[in-house]
Amino acid sequence: MAGRTKYLLDEDDLPTQWYNVVPDLPEPPPPPLHPGTREPVGPDDLAPLFPQALIAQEVTTDRYVDIPGEVLDVYRLWRPSPLYRARRLEKLLDTPARIYYKYEGVSPVGSHKPNTAVPQAFYNAAEGVTRLTTETGAGQWGSALAFACATYGLDCEVWQVRASYDQKPYRKIMMETFGATVHPSPSDLTQAGRKVLADHPDSTGSLGIAISEAVEQAAGDPNARYALGSVLNHVLLHQTVIGEEAIKQFELAEDTPDVIVGCTGGGSNFGGLVFPFLREKLAGRISPEIRAVEPAACPSLTRGRYAYDFGDTAGLTPLLKMHTLGHEFIPDPIHAGGLRYHGMSPLLSHIYELGLLEAIAVPQQECFSAGVRFARTEGIIPAPEPTHALAACVREALRCKETGEEKVILTALCGHAHLDLPAYNAYLTGQMVDNDLAQDTLETSLAGIP
Amino acid sequence: MAGRTKYLLDEDDLPTQWYNVVPDLPEPPPPPLHPGTREPVGPDDLAPLFPQALIAQEVTTDRYVDIPGEVLDVYRLWRPSPLYRARRLEKLLDTPARIYYKYEGVSPVGSHKPNTAVPQAFYNAAEGVTRLTTETGAGQWGSALAFACATYGLDCEVWQVRASYDQKPYRKIMMETFGATVHPSPSDLTQAGRKVLADHPDSTGSLGIAISEAVEQAAGDPNARYALGSVLNHVLLHQTVIGEEAIKQFELAEDTPDVIVGCTGGGSNFGGLVFPFLREKLAGRISPEIRAVEPAACPSLTRGRYAYDFGDTAGLTPLLKMHTLGHEFIPDPIHAGGLRYHGMSPLLSHIYELGLLEAIAVPQQECFSAGVRFARTEGIIPAPEPTHALAACVREALRCKETGEEKVILTALCGHAHLDLPAYNAYLTGQMVDNDLAQDTLETSLAGIP
Known part of the structure; x- marks a missing residue:
């Protein structure tokens, strides 16, 4: 195989x-x-x-x-999802890295x-x-x-x-x-x-x-x-089918990831892919770098505060210990709507604090540039959210090109863009801007944390 | 399996x-x-x-x-495509029929x-x-x-x-x-x-x-x-990968189709699925009924003339012997845009004349009704074109419910509707009409055949 x-x-x-x-x-x-x-x-x-x-x-x-049998019967409509080797993207980037993506866009709704x-x-x-x-x-x-x-x-x-x-x-x-x-x-x-x-x-x-x-x-x-x-926690728990399948698929591929990148909004796709690999890493069987990628316009892990805050704007939820930009924070309307959340999964936030994963923030034009390259080689037009993971993947693959390292990169491709195509139109016609979060806006918002 | x-x-x-x-x-x-x-x-x-x-x-x-190796390398991005057993749709219809669908929506563009x-x-x-x-x-x-x-x-x-x-x-x-x-x-x-x-x-x-x-x-x-x-011919030839795969998949399922239904516009998806099964039928190894389903608004097989006609409106192409509504025919703007063609594949037309397949025409509201039932059970929202096949499939399954026959139905599900959702909106909000082709319109158009 x-x-x-x-x-x-x-x-x-x-x-x-x-x-x-x-x-x-x-x-x-x-x-x-x-x-x-x-x-x-x-x-x-x-x-x-x-x-x-x-x-x-x-x-x-x-x-x-x-997992209840009645749930497995519905999962079977699209699961197990495929793991791809992005051979055509590798060729375009002229990289010695081997790039894999776990594709969740095969589900009924495309994610x-x-x-x-x-x-x-x-x-x-x-x-x-x-x-x-x-x-x-x-x-x-x-x-x-x-x-x-x-x-x-x-x-x-x-x-x-x-x-x-x-x-x-x-x-x-x-x-x-x-x-x-x-x-x-x-x-x-x-x-x-x-x-x-x-x-x-x-x-x-x-x-x-x-x-x-x-x-x-x-x-x-x-x-x-x-x-x-x-x-x-229970949401991220359910998503771990992604990572469990990916581990079996890497056995078929006779390969092992050195770097795992995924986008993080609330953290469920990232946690779903990463947690089973983290289990293997904590047990000393593998040692991948694990990297969360968030939008520069909504950077909860990289610029938020680790504090108890509300999960919603009105303050109706319990207080969650998480990386937060403040529960009253309203992100700019970037195209990755699924990443426009002021907080981060408390479980992922805790794991980040434990030093078990790293995080970077990427501006959206770089993301869509990676998305277009991916579409024209691999055929799948990625949803705006996972273009963030792809941008990080391209950065890593180009680093490998410079150093000659044959790293194995695993990317979480959590969905396609069929219903997000106006975002690509904005990018292709030059109407997209990079909405970096201003420091004073951030400080005002952080002040609202209870 | x-x-x-x-x-x-x-x-x-x-x-x-x-x-x-x-x-x-x-x-x-x-x-x-x-x-x-x-x-x-x-x-x-x-x-x-x-x-x-x-x-x-x-x-x-x-x-x-x-098939050239360079083509196989690209096919591999999404092929072989899956054959599904529509167990949840069968249950909804309460039919003894076994319904299978060969799903081509996994391709990069969804068909x-x-x-x-x-x-x-x-x-x-x-x-x-x-x-x-x-x-x-x-x-x-x-x-x-x-x-x-x-x-x-x-x-x-x-x-x-x-x-x-x-x-x-x-x-x-x-x-x-x-x-x-x-x-x-x-x-x-x-x-x-x-x-x-x-x-x-x-x-x-x-x-x-x-x-x-x-x-x-x-x-x-x-x-x-x-x-x-x-x-x-060369287009239908390329599409036969669909039927060749389906034959192998029916071996895995340990089953044999009794009825094969597919929608026909120009005929490529239908021919692609059907021809390999027709080979087996002509060789006497299986004996399925083969049924083409076309829109009532553009019924080339069921109401067109078998004659030499142009493939285009301006008369720039060679003359093709086919079932045609006349090359100047302009179909009503029904939502199944892929079925709005005045003619039919000459090869399929010939096979129809040989009596090797049957054809029916279905109005679009019945098609979308089948499409919604399919979406809510199988999870895939079918493109407007294959809802025609699904409507025929539902008719057959309900006939089986009446007669108690355990027929095996194979449906060509040639694509999803992610980029056709306004059609579903028209159906769900009661704005869709059935555009049956008027006899006088047809006769005017047929008179234009050279």
């Missing part, structure tokens, strides 16, 4: 357990706190928002969690998001919930939850960040085709939305605001729960 | 030859004629439009044609079109051509050729049918991302286009007009050639 263009696994090789990195870490991550008492939150605090099964997964210290949407919908349906609310940035998560809800017969209501709602009308249609209802956020349907609109009638929204709206709606309806597409 | 959700082949199982059905037919298809002399056209007549290798493939009587775009670009590049011109309806073919030209370093210029150009702006961006130049058709860049615009300034265009424009441009530039995405 060495020497192939792609490394495929059969349905029998689908992982049957998710991997929980927490028990393998040298110390556990700090717990979420109740904003009033500043005491660790318990299951009862989370019960209005999440079903019991997911609350249990959020705090479990088991190394492995079984990694259904990996967690499906089990989240399953566990909610199993506990009698009939309606799920959520936010969506780029629209990938909303589409994924819409598909998952169609699968298990749940109603699905999505607050889509206004910037994406306007830039990406096709995403709304996809969600509606799967049967969901979509609102732009901020909306006048919630107190949180109305408050933002009163202060900023032209608000382009943010994930933080949209989360406030969806949380508020779920908390007010006993038959409804809320679903989050990233950030939380 | 029986009992799976999907049947995958490895790169080693990629077909290394295309299959030519012509020598296996009881009689050969009638040749194309020169419009002036009404004599069969020779290679010299076609040389201004196509490279020698493709002209040779157009008339070959060899049963198999080797079967790159299967022929890649070899066409390869052979042109090998003979020193530097520029390819073409038309595109739904945009799938233009995207495929844009990708293929990027792969071999050719310039690519696409005339996109105005109705699709306006309905599907994302397609244009995809073509441009791959490096192509895109014009709406009719355009004022060609004599053919200017003539149409003079008579019909608001023309929504047609494949026939767009072909005239692309052919005119290629014929006027010695470094350019023209590429066609369907209809011709």
Whole structure:
């Protein structure tokens, strides 16, 4: 199997357990706190928002969690996903590096998001919930939850960040085709939305605001729960099918990654790919560098503060210890809508603090330049989010060209850009700008951390 | 391998030859004629439009044609494509039928079109051509050729049918991302286009007009050639990788199709899937019913005339013996842009006349209804074109439910709808109408056949 263009696994090789990195870490991550008492939150605090099964997964210290058969049956529609060797990109870059990408765009909605949407919908349906609310940035998560809800017969209501709602009308249609209802956020349907609109009638929204709206709606309806597409432990847990498959695929390729790069917004695609490799690294079996790549316009790991902060703008969530730009931070409307989040997964933030991964921030034009090169060689037009990983991958491959090192680079290609093509149009027609975060804007926003 | 959700082949199982059905037919298809002399056209007549290798493939009587290694290397980016068992759709329909679909949406552009775009670009590049011109309806073919030209370093210029150009702006961006130049058709860049615009300034265009424009441009530039995405023998030849793979995959599934349904516009996806199965049927090894499904608004097989007619509107092509609605026919702007062609592949037309396949026409709302059911069970939102095949598949499955027959249905799912989502929006919001072709319109158009 060495020497192939792609490394495929059969349905029998689908992982049957998710991997929980927490028990393998040298110390556990700090717990979420109740904003009033500043005491660790318990299951009862989370019960209005999440079903019991997911609350249990959020705090479990088991190394492995079984994947229900009903979830595996849906995963089988697109999983295992392929691992590619980017031979044509390597040739274009004239690099001695070997570049691999794990491609999640084969899912029904074109990204990694259904990996967690499906089990989240399953566990909610199993506990009698009939309606799920959520936010969506780029629209990938909303589409994924819409598909998952169609699968298990749940109603699905999505607050889509206004910037994406306007830039990406096709995403709304996809969600509606799967049967969901979509609102732009901020909306006048919630107190949180109305408050933002009163202060900023032209608000382009943010994930933080949209989360406030969806949380508020779920908390007010006993038959409804809320679903989050990233950030939380159980979300990253579900995504580890990516990394588990990739490890098997590297065995087929008879190769081992030296550098693993992925984009980070809330951190779920990155964590999903990286955690199984981190397990192997902590056990001393491999020693890859692990590199998170974030947008220069929303650099939570590289320029944020590691502190307890709210996950949403209105302050409805528990306090999470994470790298944050401040919960009131509204990122510029860059095209990578899925990376426009003020915070970072607490678990990834903790791992970063432990020194187990590094992080860089990249401006968006460099990212789209890498995306176009990738499309013209590998055929896949990458979503704006993973162009950040590709930009870092190109940097590394060109470094290898200078030094002659034959490094093995693994890139998380978490989705395609079919519904994000206006972003490429902006890039190709010279209408894209690099929105670096100004220091004074950052300081104002950091001052809002409670 | 029986009992799976999907049947995958490895790169080693990629077909290394295309299959030519012509020598296996009881009689050969009638040749194309020169419009002036009404004599069969020779290679010299076609040389201004196509490279020698493709002209040779157009008339070959060899049963198999080797696929060049350079083409296989690009096919490997997405081929072999998966064969799925639609277990969740079967359950929804409560049918004893077993439904399989061969999914071509895994290609870089989301359809079967790159299967022929890649070899066409390869052979042109090998003979020193530097520029390819073409038309595109739904945009799938233009995207495929844009990708293929990027792969071999050719310039690519696409005339996109105005109705699709306006309905599907994302397609244009995809073509441009791959490096192509895109014009709406009719355009004022060609004599053919200017003539149409003079008579019909608001023309929504047609494949026939767009072909005239692309052919005119290629014929006027010695470094350019023209590429066609369907209809011709060499195009259908290249598409037979679909059927060859499907036959191997049915062996893995330990099953045999009783009914094969596919949509027909120019006929390339249908021929590509069907011809290898037809070989097996003609050899007496299997006996499936083979059913072409066309839109009620553009029913060339079911309501057209079997006659010599032009392939384009302006009358620049050789005369082709085919089922045609008349070369001046302009179909209503239905959403299945890829099926808006006045004629049908001469080879498929001939096979239809031989009684080796049947044909039905289906109105578009029934098609989109099937498409939504499919999306909500199987997760893939089908392109408007293959919703026609799915509508026929649903009809057959529901017939089986009534009769209790456990038929095995194979459907050609030739692409996804990511760039066609406005069509689903029209359907979901009740803005879609069924444009059945009026008899008097048809008779006027048929009168234009030379």
